Amino acid sequence: MKEKLDKELMALVMKKHRPALEELYDRHIKLIYGFIFKFTNGNAEKTKEIVQLVFLKLWTTKSSYNSEKGHFVSWLLTVTRNVCVDYVRKDSVHIRNNKHMDMSHPIDIEDPNNDIENGLLHSEIANAKSKLSKPQKRLIDLLYWKGYSLTEIAKIENEPIGTIKSRLHQSLKLLKKHLEVGGL
Amino acid sequence: MNTECANLLSFLSGELGEKEKKAFAEHLVQCSECTREYEQMTEAWNSLKWDFEEIEPSSSLKSEVMNFVFETDDEVPVRKEKNWSIYFFRQFTPVTSGLLLAVLVLVFVLLYSNIQLKKELAAINLPMEVKTALSLQPADKTAVNKNTDGAAYILQQGEERRLIVQIQNLPSLQESEVYQVWLLKDGKRTNAGTFKPDEAGTGSLTYKLSIKDKFNQIGITREPDSNSTKPRGEKIVGSS
Numbered sequence: 001m002k003e004k005l006d007k008e009l010m011a012l013v014m015k016k017h018r019p020a021l022e023e024l025y026d027r028h029i030k031l032i033y034g035f036i037f038k039f040t041n042g043n044a045e046k047t048k049e050i051v052q053l054v055f056l057k058l059w060t061t062k063s064s065y066n067s068e069k070g071h072f073v074s075w076l077l078t079v080t081r082n083v084c085v086d087y088v089r090k091d092s093v094h095i096r097n098n099k100h101m102d103m104s105h106p107i108d109i110e111d112p113n114n115d116i117e118n119g120l121l122h123s124e125i126a127n128a129k130s131k132l133s134k135p136q137k138r139l140i141d142l143l144y145w146k147g148y149s150l151t152e153i154a155k156i157e158n159e160p161i162g163t164i165k166s167r168l169h170q171s172l173k174l175l176k177k178h179l180e181v182g183g184l
Numbered sequence: 185m186n187t188e189c190a191n192l193l194s195f196l197s198g199e200l201g202e203k204e205k206k207a208f209a210e211h212l213v214q215c216s217e218c219t220r221e222y223e224q225m226t227e228a229w230n231s232l233k234w235d236f237e238e239i240e241p242s243s244s245l246k247s248e249v250m251n252f253v254f255e256t257d258d259e260v261p262v263r264k265e266k267n268w269s270i271y272f273f274r275q276f277t278p279v280t281s282g283l284l285l286a287v288l289v290l291v292f293v294l295l296y297s298n299i300q301l302k303k304e305l306a307a308i309n310l311p312m313e314v315k316t317a318l319s320l321q322p323a324d325k326t327a328v329n330k331n332t333d334g335a336a337y338i339l340q341q342g343e344e345r346r347l348i349v350q351i352q353n354l355p356s357l358q359e360s361e362v363y364q365v366w367l368l369k370d371g372k373r374t375n376a377g378t379f380k381p382d383e384a385g386t387g388s389l390t391y392k393l394s395i396k397d398k399f400n401q402i403g404i405t406r407e408p409d410s411n412s413t414k415p416r417g418e419k420i421v422g423s424s
Contacts, residue, residue: 056253176225
């Protein structure tokens with residue numbers, strides 16, 4: 001099991017081979033756990049629930065991984081984020097709607113990884129993200145790390161959807177620019 | 185630039201419904217501007233996923249996750265069946281159940297009355313004929329009932345056979361006493377019912393014969409009550 005490639009393990013998982021799923025867990029749990037931990041804003045209980053759902057999804061999924069979908073780990077994180085988004089959408093539609101009613105309290109985004117002074121920024125993306133303006137960063141966090149839709153964000157920010165879209169457009173362009181610079 | 189181009193960012197963030205998603209994917213192939221934009225945006229969007237720190241969870245998490253996965257997966261077929269039955273029973277609201285019941289009752293009533301009507305019509309159409317006529321004579325000509333006489337007929341209508349017994353000048357009976365009709369075949373008796381005559385001593389009885397009721401003689405006895413399974417009293421009249 002140890003010498004098998006990720007994609008070979010995933011092929012075995014599709015054939016309901018239990019040790020293959022356990023091996024994938026051992027290899028990637030730190031990654032998956034870290035991602036979800038950030039997505040749930042550090043809620044350990046929710047993180048555990050979503051980790052369980054991610055592995056259930058891997059075990060029962062009909063859409064197998066193939067290398068055309070990019071690196072396995074990248075695919076794995078995309079799957080993980082989809083489960084996260086489904087989870088928060090199902091779990092808290094009511095709470096979210098209530099939040100929309102109350103615009104006086106700004107939504108706080110905890111993001112320890114964005115704090116340069118903590119010396120926690122190691123990845124290129126974190127570096128590129130630090131170049132964004134506050135509203136741009138906030139938009140990325142709400143959209144990517146909270147699972148809010150663009151329409152919901154427009155409501156939260158009390159701004160037209162067009163403004164939000166053009167801000168996202170600029171944010172992504174800026175990120176790409178700094179990613180390229182960082183990569184040089 | 186058309187209206188589809190406006191969906192680029194919603195497509196990227198995975199917010200479009202299945203139909204819109206398909207429409208945009210088709211648009212993307214044709215629109216070079218969107219394709220260029222999409223490639224740029226996707227790269228930045230996909231890089232966002234790396235903006236977190238790896239964390240080592242507690243060692244107990246693995247068994248919790250694995251138990252959850254394999255137990256839930258085992259439950260899947262059961263759950264499907266449950267969902268199916270829930271779906272099935274959800275169709276039966278109080279209103280639909282009531283309507284269904286009412287319709288079923290109506291169907292039964294109509295079916296029953298239709299069958300009855302058909303039977304009646306069939307019975308009307310069939311001719312009734314006298315198959316056999318037996319004259320009944322007093323058993324003991326010297327006794328008080330020497331004037332007693334009567335007749336028995338077997339009427340056939342379709343499949344149905346009836347025995348009709350009519351007797352005049354029967355001696356009057358005590359309180360609980362009855363006359364009982366017996367069918368005789370090779371010394372074996374079958375009970376064909378009891379009757380009481382009127383004040384003038386006239387009595388009659390109609391008995392529906394089953395297919396196995398075969399006989400060649402009839403006897404009528406005077407019984408102390410209507411519970412006799414074999415003759416206990418004297419024979420009054422009989423066929424010769």
